[in-house]
Amino acid sequence: MARLSQADLVDLNQTFEERTPQELIQWASQIFGDRIATISAMQMSGTVVCHMIHSTGSSIPVLFVDTGVMFQETLETRDRVIKEYGLNVISLHPELTMQEQTEKHGVLYLNPEGQEQCCHARKVEPLAKVASQYDALIGSLRRSDGGKRAVCPILSVDVETNTVRINPLAEFDDEHLAAYIAEHNVIVNPLHAQGFSTIGCNRCTTPVLPNEPKRAGRWRHLGPWSVYCGINPTDRDPTHSPSIELPQELVDRILGRMTDYMI
Numbered sequence: 001m002a003r004l005s006q007a008d009l010v011d012l013n014q015t016f017e018e019r020t021p022q023e024l025i026q027w028a029s030q031i032f033g034d035r036i037a038t039i040s041a042m043q044m045s046g047t048v049v050c051h052m053i054h055s056t057g058s059s060i061p062v063l064f065v066d067t068g069v070m071f072q073e074t075l076e077t078r079d080r081v082i083k084e085y086g087l088n089v090i091s092l093h094p095e096l097t098m099q100e101q102t103e104k105h106g107v108l109y110l111n112p113e114g115q116e117q118c119c120h121a122r123k124v125e126p127l128a129k130v131a132s133q134y135d136a137l138i139g140s141l142r143r144s145d146g147g148k149r150a151v152c153p154i155l156s157v158d159v160e161t162n163t164v165r166i167n168p169l170a171e172f173d174d175e176h177l178a179a180y181i182a183e184h185n186v187i188v189n190p191l192h193a194q195g196f197s198t199i200g201c202n203r204c205t206t207p208v209l210p211n212e213p214k215r216a217g218r219w220r221h222l223g224p225w226s227v228y229c230g231i232n233p234t235d236r237d238p239t240h241s242p243s244i245e246l247p248q249e250l251v252d253r254i255l256g257r258m259t260d261y262m263i
């Protein structure tokens, strides 16, 4: 096994700024083979990534974390993605239903500590349980979403899941996204048309007003719009020089290194 650190990815990240999202998905598919999945919450940017995977003919599966309190519109969007794009969407579930959790711990999401506990149990843990099956996870974070995502790299190492996280839409702004959706008639979660700029659980997501920041509708009751669920490494407080452990041969392939075994 070999260590792969965020610092190791600096040059590759610079080169990748010139690549299209589809080129990045194809690169990822070639490098990681059957040990890669995409993770989608079935928001607009997530279904765009699903469409790109579908259109490149890739068999990359889609992980959908179903917290048990998703909007019906989100579940229907997931079902359309399965049916119309023919993708293998794997729904991940928390151990307890929301009712069981509430009976055991009370209503957690009403205060900051409880929100962390709830998001960890309902989002982070279901993903962590399957993470060992993958070396890489494709996401749909965009820098134009602002906040901690404004500096999101295309490639990052995720110490929680020991995977390389790939965000092919990092440089896609709203204009690019809208143009891609219009050109390809991409499936869009209908909640976006009802004023939801980002979409999560029905307990913690509201629409936003036109002059509010995009993430103002997430955990509005906790304010001041700086809350994240912790499922994306770029949203967490950075650890010092994060690094993950992968097979040496895979690290060489990621970094494009030719290993000379001749002495």
Ligand code: SF4
Pocket: 067, 069, 108, 109, 114, 115, 116, 118, 119, 120, 122, 123, 200, 201, 203, 204, 229
């Ligand atoms: S978004 Fe709210 S309901 Fe959903 S897991 Fe997080 S705290 Fe719980």
